[in-house]
Every structure is written in C-alpha cells, then in structure tokens.
Amino acid sequence: MFLAVTICSFSTVTAQEKQSITGKLIGEKNYEAIPFAYIFLFKTTDVTLVSRTSSDLNGEFKIGPVIKGSYRLEISAIGYQRQFKFIDIISNSDSDAGIIYLQDTVYTLTGAIVEGERFKAKSEKEKTTFFITKEMLDASYTGTDILKLVPGIQIDIMKNISLNGSRDILIFVDGAERDRNFISQLSPGQIDKVEVVNTPSSNYDGNITGAINIILKKERDYGFSGKFYAEIPTSGSEMYIFPTYNLNYGFKKLNLYTSYNGEMCYLDINESTYRKVWDFQDTTEIISNQYVWQKNWSHKFHYGLDYFFSPLDQFNFYAFYNPYSREFDGDVEVQASGSINNLWKARKEDTDMNTSTFYSLYYRHLFNKEGHEIKLDISNHNFQAKNRTDYIYTGSEKNMADQTSCVKPEQKAISIKIDYLITLGRDLNLSTGIKGNFRKLQDRSSDDFNYIEKILAIYGAVAYKKNKIDLSSGLRAEKSASNLENSFGNKELSFLPYASFNYKITGKQNIQFSYKRTLRRPNLYQLNPYTSVNDPYSVYKGNPLLKPEHRSNISVEHSIRFNSNYLSSRLFYDNMTDVIGGLTFINDQGLFDTQVNNMGTIHQYGMQVSGALKLGIVTVNPSLRLFNRYTSGNDLAKSYYIKNRHNLVLESGLSAVASFKHDVTASFVFQYNSPKNDIQGNSFCDALYFLSLEKTFRKKMKAGIVSAIPFSKSFTYLGSEFDEFNFCSYYEGHVKFSFPFYFKLSYQFNLGSKKDRISHDKEEIDNLPKKGF
Known part of the structure; x- marks a missing residue:
C-alpha cells in the first residue's frame, strides 16, 4: 500500500512538472522581437x-517545469x-504569459571601447539578410551606396535598382514601401541590415519578382536631426549630381519628417x-x-x-511631390543610300514636363493576443505629363517637312x-489579406485612349x-477587368501560387x-496606341490589347557561413509566357x-553564386549569374x-572595400x-565601374572623391541589334565624359535622442520610359 501511494504521488508530481x-518579448517602441x-522564474512565497x-x-521563450502556484517572471x-510579471498557475496545462513589452534604456560607458566583427549574412525562409559592417558604412554616403555593396543588387549609373537582373522589385524601409529616391536620402549610419527576398510570398503584388527590405537601427531620431549630402562636379559644361537632405523632428508620440532628392x-x-x-x-x-x-x-x-x-x-x-523632366535637344542626321538617296537634317x-504626386494613410493595430495584428493602407497616386518632340528640318531639300510627336498622358490610381x-499555436502562422486597385489611364491629346483597369486581389x-524545418505556402488570386472606351473590355482571373521549404542542415x-x-x-x-515618329524612316506604336505576361520560377539554394563570411549557390529555372516586347518589321510604306x-x-535555367567575404583589410562581395536563355516566338x-x-548570358557584379x-x-x-537575347533582337551595354576614396571626420562629416569609368571617355549605356529575313538594325547609345571625377560631401547632426518611425506601403505608377542615359 505504501508503494502504491508513493507511485501515485510521484505520478502526480511528474504530471505537474510537465507544465x-x-x-x-517585444520592444515597446519598434515592436520587434x-x-x-534572460528570463528568471521565482516563487512569490519565498x-x-x-x-x-x-x-x-x-x-519567444518557454520556461519550466513548474507546479501549481504563484510565480514572478523577471526579464x-x-x-x-x-x-x-506575476503569474498564477491554476491548471494542469501550459500557461501563456502573452506578449511582454520591454522599454528601451540607455547606458553610458566611460573609457571602454568594444570592437567586434559581425557575420556578413545569413539565409532564412524566403530571404537572405546582409548585415552592415563598418567597412560598408565608411565607404557609403547614402542608402543607395550601401545597396551597391550587397551581392545580387545592381545599381546602374543613373541609380536604377535591379535584383537578379529584374527591375520588377519592391523596395522597403522597415517594411514600408519606398522608391529609389527615398533610399538615396537615407544615412548609412541608420541602416542595420538589408534583407534580400528572392522569392516573395503571396502577400506581395502579383508582378513582383523580388524585394529589398532595409532595416533601420532600433534607435531613431528623437528631437531635431538631419543630414545633408552634396555631389560637386569638376566640369563646368557637364553635370552629374544627386543631392539629398532629410530633416526629422520627434516629440513624445509624434514624429515629423521631410526629405528631398535631386x-x-x-x-x-x-x-x-x-x-x-x-x-x-534593291x-x-x-x-x-x-x-x-x-x-x-x-x-x-517627401x-x-x-x-x-x-x-x-x-x-x-x-x-x-515630384516634378521632373527628361529632354534631348540637338542635331539629327539621317543618310539613306541605295534605292533611296537623300540626307535628312533636323x-x-x-x-518634357512631368508631375507625380502620392498620398497615403496607414493604420496598424496589434491585438492583445500574441501574433494577432491588422493593417490598413489607403493610397492615391497621380501622374500627369506633356511629352513632345519636334524635329525641325534644317536641310536644303524643299520636299522635307517638320515632324512632331506629342502625348499628354495622365494616370490616376487608388x-x-x-x-x-x-498565430495558430507556437509553430503555425496564418496571414491573409485583400487589395483593390483602380487605375484610369488616358492621353489628353487624343480621344482614342481612355483606359480603365480594376484589380481585386485576395x-x-x-x-x-x-x-x-521552415515551411510556407500561399496563394494569390487576382481578378482584373480592363476597358478601353468605345473599343473593348477584357476580364481575367489569375492564380499565383507560392511555396518555400527551408531546412537547416547545421547551425551555419x-x-x-x-x-x-x-x-x-x-x-x-x-x-x-498613339503612333510616334522617331525619324523619317521609323515609327512606334503601343497596343491596348496586350495581355499580362506570366512567369514561373523554381529554385534550390544552399548557403553556408564560415569565419564571419557568407557564401550561397543557387540553381534556378524561369519560364515566361505571353512575353511583352516590341515587334519591329518593315511596313507597307517601307518604314521601320x-x-x-x-x-x-x-x-532560362542556370546558376547563381553570391557571397560576402573578408580578405585581410578588404571586404569582397561577389555576385554571378550564368544561365542559358531560350526564346520561342508565338x-x-x-x-x-x-x-x-538560344544564348548563354552572364550577369556579374563585384564590390570591394578596403579600410x-x-x-x-x-x-x-x-x-x-x-548581351541578352529577346524574342526579337539582342540588348547589351558596356561594363560599369566606380572607384572612390573617402575620409570620415568625427562620425558626422564625410568627404570623398569618386570616378565613374575613369579609363574611358565614352560609355555605351544601351545597345540593340536585329538580324531578320529582310532587314537588319544595329543601335548604340553613348554618353561622353569629359570629367574624370567628382567630389562627395555629407554632414549629419542630431540635437536630441531617438524615436521610431512607422512602416507602410505605397503604390507605384507608370512613368515614361527613360530616354538616353
């Protein structure tokens, strides 16, 4: 009997100890995990x-085992x-303390310097996180400079950003959607890490092939702070500058900010x-x-x-609010010989006048229950422009007329x-949402183009x-209805699945x-559908009957960290159907x-290798994509x-920083x-490289000298070639440099402490494709 009582008592205590x-734990200001x-559990009695x-x-934490009683958590x-936090355990099941918010505190250390080197990157479920090192900060003036040093991200000489060869990407700052101009006004010292999303989940818009999320440091400006950045050309006849400033004022629960990009x-x-x-x-x-x-x-x-x-x-x-202009003024010569002989000069x-405006309201609510939140975002984006090109004939032949192309596009988007x-338990999360887009497109110079598009996504x-194991899957359904006034109406339903499986082989x-x-x-x-004239022998026309282009991507990626370094290799396969592109042919009038x-x-299929490596005093970030690309016309x-x-394509990038x-x-x-092959023709450009030298003064001022393509005075920014059954065409666009270098200067200040900023999304709007460089 004694043995039975002992066994029963032991069983009861054992059952209780499994609780x-x-x-x-969440930061009260930034809501980050x-x-x-350290979590300690004390009895309240003794x-x-x-x-x-x-x-x-x-x-997240789990502490135990415990039995019924009163306890005090100390974090x-x-x-x-x-x-x-005090907790009473009254049942035999696990007790949930919920979300515990911690308040920031500041410690002042006197006479101590702590130096260390953080590891460069790590791979997670759908993203790769690259951590900002001191070398990257010392070599950067803006957020754009930081991105230049991240493997896989390419930034051309006009600051356009692409990821893995695609510009159909989203850029976020702390989860808030931004554009490349906003990134350029960020101070490098604000940035803690950069998350590169190669396979976006179903929560992203259907046209997105990748995303970049810039995570700022927890401590933000509280009080009055700002930064000024200038680029100083060394040539009086040419200019290539991108100045910025940002000002911030935080007080209690309010944060006000403004910034400028030039x-x-x-x-x-x-x-x-x-x-x-x-x-x-002929x-x-x-x-x-x-x-x-x-x-x-x-x-x-902003x-x-x-x-x-x-x-x-x-x-x-x-x-x-963004006014901008892109104009080409100069002389044009077209010489025709053979069956047609004439010289056209103009x-x-x-x-070119363009104005883009954007407004948004954003609200976020966190529920008391852990892992529950809701976000609402309403935005309005407007674009209006006048794009006119006049070719004024200056030749001697009397039968040649002037040529004019003019469109007045307008777009309104809501x-x-x-x-x-x-959160469904500790291991399972569910996210869902709905998004509605309305776009009205028109050409104010013509009654033939009034286009309305409505998109509903669930x-x-x-x-x-x-x-x-880290597993995620999702589905996005987009129903679109488009209508061209007095012409046609199209409806389409698209299903866009997503799946990702990540397995941690070891800790690294x-x-x-x-x-x-x-x-x-x-x-x-x-x-x-407006027809524009480029010269006496070529015309261009859009097409309101276009269907969306669909893409599928499958990939497998292996990543490893070693000695504070990071290296990843990736195999991928991409398939694109209904590819949108220009079809060039000789029409009945003999024009291109x-x-x-x-x-x-x-x-296309191939491999990608990227890394973040430390070699002595030099930090090297290589990226290489090599793939076979096959085109098949409809x-x-x-x-x-x-x-x-079929063509073998190489896309490569390398950044190196020496401290x-x-x-x-x-x-x-x-x-x-x-060169990359499209369904018709190839496109190409020259190699691009920058050399720079910087000096930082007391962590607030930085000055440097930069040279873009220092060993060449001409750069091919875009080229194309066609070779068809009855014609061929070869085009090159060159920019000429007479200045070998330019100067950079930045200064930042802070007259207060720190405060957080809220994240939200914004909508993009179509702008006129850039002409020239």
Whole structure:
C-alpha cells in the first residue's frame, strides 16, 4: 500500500512538472522581437529561483517545469529596462504569459571601447539578410551606396535598382514601401541590415519578382536631426549630381519628417543607328546619328508624420511631390543610300514636363493576443505629363517637312489594402489579406485612349516552423477587368501560387527549395496606341490589347557561413509566357515599324553564386549569374519569320572595400552583363565601374572623391541589334565624359535622442520610359 501511494504521488508530481510558462518579448517602441533576453522564474512565497531560460531569435521563450502556484517572471535584456510579471498557475496545462513589452534604456560607458566583427549574412525562409559592417558604412554616403555593396543588387549609373537582373522589385524601409529616391536620402549610419527576398510570398503584388527590405537601427531620431549630402562636379559644361537632405523632428508620440532628392544630369549623348533593308531587287542603307544634349532634372519632396496612439495603435501619413523632366535637344542626321538617296537634317527639340504626386494613410493595430495584428493602407497616386518632340528640318531639300510627336498622358490610381496576421499555436502562422486597385489611364491629346483597369486581389499564406524545418505556402488570386472606351473590355482571373521549404542542415548551413508564379501587366506607354515618329524612316506604336505576361520560377539554394563570411549557390529555372516586347518589321510604306505585342515564350535555367567575404583589410562581395536563355516566338512572331534562339548570358557584379587607418576607405564597384537575347533582337551595354576614396571626420562629416569609368571617355549605356529575313538594325547609345571625377560631401547632426518611425506601403505608377542615359 505504501508503494502504491508513493507511485501515485510521484505520478502526480511528474504530471505537474510537465507544465511550462510560454511568452514572447517585444520592444515597446519598434515592436520587434527581442532575442537572447534572460528570463528568471521565482516563487512569490519565498523568492526561490525555480528556473531560468533565454528567448530565441523570434523573442519567444518557454520556461519550466513548474507546479501549481504563484510565480514572478523577471526579464532582463541589454538595452531594455528590467521587466517583472506575476503569474498564477491554476491548471494542469501550459500557461501563456502573452506578449511582454520591454522599454528601451540607455547606458553610458566611460573609457571602454568594444570592437567586434559581425557575420556578413545569413539565409532564412524566403530571404537572405546582409548585415552592415563598418567597412560598408565608411565607404557609403547614402542608402543607395550601401545597396551597391550587397551581392545580387545592381545599381546602374543613373541609380536604377535591379535584383537578379529584374527591375520588377519592391523596395522597403522597415517594411514600408519606398522608391529609389527615398533610399538615396537615407544615412548609412541608420541602416542595420538589408534583407534580400528572392522569392516573395503571396502577400506581395502579383508582378513582383523580388524585394529589398532595409532595416533601420532600433534607435531613431528623437528631437531635431538631419543630414545633408552634396555631389560637386569638376566640369563646368557637364553635370552629374544627386543631392539629398532629410530633416526629422520627434516629440513624445509624434514624429515629423521631410526629405528631398535631386537629380541633375546634363551630358553629351550620341545615338547612332545603322539599318539595312533588302528585297529581290534593291538594297537600302540608313545611317542615323543624333548629337544631343541630355537635360534630366528631378526634384522630389517627401513629407509625413507618425503618431503612436498607444503601444498597440499606430497611424501614419506620407506624401511626396515630384516634378521632373527628361529632354534631348540637338542635331539629327539621317543618310539613306541605295534605292533611296537623300540626307535628312533636323534640329531636335524636346518639351518634357512631368508631375507625380502620392498620398497615403496607414493604420496598424496589434491585438492583445500574441501574433494577432491588422493593417490598413489607403493610397492615391497621380501622374500627369506633356511629352513632345519636334524635329525641325534644317536641310536644303524643299520636299522635307517638320515632324512632331506629342502625348499628354495622365494616370490616376487608388489602392486599398487590408492585411491580417494570426498565430495558430507556437509553430503555425496564418496571414491573409485583400487589395483593390483602380487605375484610369488616358492621353489628353487624343480621344482614342481612355483606359480603365480594376484589380481585386485576395491572398493568404500559411507558415510552419519547427526545429530545423521552415515551411510556407500561399496563394494569390487576382481578378482584373480592363476597358478601353468605345473599343473593348477584357476580364481575367489569375492564380499565383507560392511555396518555400527551408531546412537547416547545421547551425551555419541551410538549403531552400522555392516556387513562385507572378505576372507583369503592361504599363501606360505600352498600352497607348498613339503612333510616334522617331525619324523619317521609323515609327512606334503601343497596343491596348496586350495581355499580362506570366512567369514561373523554381529554385534550390544552399548557403553556408564560415569565419564571419557568407557564401550561397543557387540553381534556378524561369519560364515566361505571353512575353511583352516590341515587334519591329518593315511596313507597307517601307518604314521601320515597331509595335508592342505579346511575342511568345522565354525560358532560362542556370546558376547563381553570391557571397560576402573578408580578405585581410578588404571586404569582397561577389555576385554571378550564368544561365542559358531560350526564346520561342508565338504565331505572330513566326508570321514575321522570327526564329527561335538560344544564348548563354552572364550577369556579374563585384564590390570591394578596403579600410585603412584614420577612417580612410577605398572602394571599387564593378558590373558587367553580357548581351541578352529577346524574342526579337539582342540588348547589351558596356561594363560599369566606380572607384572612390573617402575620409570620415568625427562620425558626422564625410568627404570623398569618386570616378565613374575613369579609363574611358565614352560609355555605351544601351545597345540593340536585329538580324531578320529582310532587314537588319544595329543601335548604340553613348554618353561622353569629359570629367574624370567628382567630389562627395555629407554632414549629419542630431540635437536630441531617438524615436521610431512607422512602416507602410505605397503604390507605384507608370512613368515614361527613360530616354538616353
């Protein structure tokens, strides 16, 4: 009997000891998870320490075993105030302490310097996180400079950003969607890490192939702070500068901010085209040269406010105003010989005025239950422009007339988005949402183009994480209805699935499998049926009947960290159907006629290698994509005798930073892409590289000298070539440099402490494709 009582008592105690206390630690200001915090569990009766543990990377903890009774949790984390919470255990199941918010605190260390080197990158479920090192900070003046040093991200000489060869990407700052202009006004010292999303989930828009999320440091400006950045040219006749400033004022629950991005690019451009047309009887050669002065300017003003109603409720207003112009003025010569013999000379005069505005309201609410939140985003984006080109004939022949092309595009877009996130247990998360887009496109110079598009998207994703396994899948359904006034109406339903499986082989090695289906809709200028004239022998026309282009991607990636270094290798396969592109042919009038159409299918497969490596005093970030690209024309392309083609394509990038004494840094950035075959024709450009030397003064002022392509005075920014059954064409656009270098200068100040800023999304709008460089 004694033995039975003992066994029963032991069994009861054992059952009680299986109970645990769970919870999650969140920063009260930035709402980010707090990892590696210490959690202690004490009895309230005699202050006995029962157990201790620490939070994981997601800020979650589980402490035990415990029996029924009253306890006190004590949480301690570096940079946060000590927190206490009392818990009564009255049942036999685990007890959830819920979300515990920790307040920031500041410690002043005197006479101590702590130096260390963080590891460069790590791979997670759908993203790779690159951590900002001191060398990267020393070599950078703006957020754009930081991105140049991240493997896989390419930034051309006009600051356009692409990821893995695609510009159909989103850029975020702390989860808030921004554009490249906003990134350029960020101070490098604000940035903690950069997340590169190669396979976006179903919560992203259907046309997105990748995303970049810049995570700022937890401590933000509180009080009055700002930064000024200037680029100083060394040539009086040419200009290539991108000045910025940002100002911020934070007080209690309110944060006000404004910033500016400028772009002034005045350069000599030479565009040359060689064309040849033949039939059974005659051959005609056409040589065209445009010697023009490129005048690109843009002034973009951002402004907004954040307001924290409570730790659970946030509100944001954000807006920008952006006037800009891109004009080519100069002389044009077109020489035709063979069956046609004449010389056409003209003075080219561009009138290009564009205005883009954006307004958004954002609200976020965190529920008391852990992992539950809802977000609402309403935005309005407007674009209006006048794009006119006049060719004023200056030759001697009397039968030649002036030529004019003019469009007055206008676009109005409204977007409403609601996202909801819920946690189903400790290992399972569910996210879902709905988004509605309305776009009205028109050409105010013509009654033939009034286009309305409505898109409704419903999406959801499930994520499961347990031990070494991280699994997520989702589906996005987009229903679109488009209508061209007095012409046609189209309706389409697209299903865009997504799946990702990540397995942690060891603490430093990961392998990931992913699948993603996306689509790309045509933009305003591709849809507009207006016929524009480029010279006496060529015309261009859009197509309102275009269908969206669909894409599928499958990839497997392996990543490894070693000795504070990072290296990843990736195999991928891409398939694109209904590819949107220009179809060039010789029309009935004998002109080179380019019309936008759905052209067929492209598929490509290959490998990608990227890394972040430390070699002595030099940090090297290489990136390389090598793939086979196959094109297959549809019936329309085949009717113009366009052949299926294959090409081996290389896309490469390399950045290197060397740090020296006295806060002196030298950096090198290199990019090269081999010619890429489209369904019709190839496109190419020259290699691009930058050399720079910087010096930092007391962490507030930085000065440097930069040279773009220092060993060449001419750069081919864009080229194309066609070789068809009855014609061929070869085009190159060159920019001429007379200045070998320019200076950079930045200064930042802070007259207060720190405060957080709220994240929200914004909508993009179609702009006129850039001309020239």
